Amino acid sequence: MDCPKCTGELVAARYGDEIEIQRCNVCAGLWVYPDDLQRMKSTWLAEAVLDTGSPRVGKSLDEVDDIDCPLGHGPMLKRVDPEQSHIWYEQCPVCDGIFLDAGEFTDMKFETLLDRVRGVVKGRRDVD
Numbered sequence: 197m198d199c200p201k202c203t204g205e206l207v208a209a210r211y212g213d214e215i216e217i218q219r220c221n222v223c224a225g226l227w228v229y230p231d232d233l234q235r236m237k238s239t240w241l242a243e244a245v246l247d248t249g250s251p252r253v254g255k256s257l258d259e260v261d262d263i264d265c266p267l268g269h270g271p272m273l274k275r276v277d278p279e280q281s282h283i284w285y286e287q288c289p290v291c292d293g294i295f296l297d298a299g300e301f302t303d304m305k306f307e308t309l310l311d312r313v314r315g316v317v318k319g320r321r322d323v324d
């Protein structure tokens with residue numbers, strides 16, 4: 197499968213038995229589905245294993261919009277992460293596939309964790 201953003205190719209990347217996604221062998225952008233994304237968010241260190249690209253390359257490719265679904269479904273739509281409005285990504289309206297630039301998943305995950313940690317700290321202030 198061709199990367200929608202650059203001349204690279206999307207190849208399988210795995211983490212454990214549960215998660216298999218596609219990653220570009222050049223820009224390290226990630227091709228995932230919403231279910232994968234949820235699993236990746238709740239899996240410890242998934243970002244370190246899967247989101248291995250340079251955020252700088254990701255940022256420069258963030259300016260490439262108007263991309264087409266790599267499965268041939270036509271133009272993808274720009275979406276804003278419902279929880280973190282500074283994160284934009286592209287999603288195919290047909291197959292729901294999502295393309296994340298390198299570093300974007302780490303960003304998403306880190307803030308999700310921070311929110312969780314804040315919640316835990318608040319809830320357990322009396323312990324220890």
Ligand SMILES: [Zn+2]
Pocket residue numbers: 199200201202203204205220221222223224225
């Ligand atoms: Zn690429």
Ligand SMILES: [Zn+2]
Pocket residue numbers: 265266267268269288289290291292293
């Ligand atoms: Zn598609």
